[in-house]
Amino acid sequence: MKLLIDENLSPLLAQYAEQRRGYIAEAVHNIGFKRTSDEEIFAYAITHQQVVVTINYKDFLYLAQRLDPHPGVIVIREAGLSRSQQWERLDAALEYLEDLGTDLINQILEVKGIAEFRILQIPPL
Template sequence: MRLILDEMISPLAAEKLRVKGHDVVAATEVGLRQMADAELFAWAVRERRAVVTVNYQDFRPLHETCLSRGEGHFGQLLIPRRQSLAIRAMGRLVARLDAFLATHTAVDALESAEHWLD
């Protein structure tokens, strides 16, 4: 599975996940800073990446619109707002994403689906 972390998540998380062998980029690393959510979602579809975000109030409607049009995407990993994204908590987020990726290896493992990362 390939991931893109939205810009609310530190690129440090992407770096740490790449060290563990995962195909992960951060929006801020690939020139997508301040891109509209719909554009980031479309980029993720083109690049066959699932979106990792805490901004579920904007990304969930994009998922629903995509499905209502009969289109697919490569998934969304939603992080509850109660989860800290502070640098000091980055290790927990990286560990949770690493564990998820270890059990969801296919590029389409979350095809057209959402998953809450608890």
């Protein structure tokens, strides 16, 4: 699984995912996207087969319902977290997915706390 870290999360999460978990990861900040629309970010992620990691649930749910297939979205449902707290949530989510042995194609993984997860199947509208 490849990851694209949205602009509303610390770009260091990409580095952590690579160094600590062995994922291929990019941060929106590091690929020249600044004030880029969610549509452009999601299109980039689809083109590069990346799961978007964001806190922007509503907009990415809307996009996920309209673009089929897509690699998936991980949504951290807590705002105002420190970088280390963001990493704790993402790290736990990645471990959860590894334990399930599944990908996120056409799905959203909601992360509501350090160990509270919900996978949503996102059928196209």
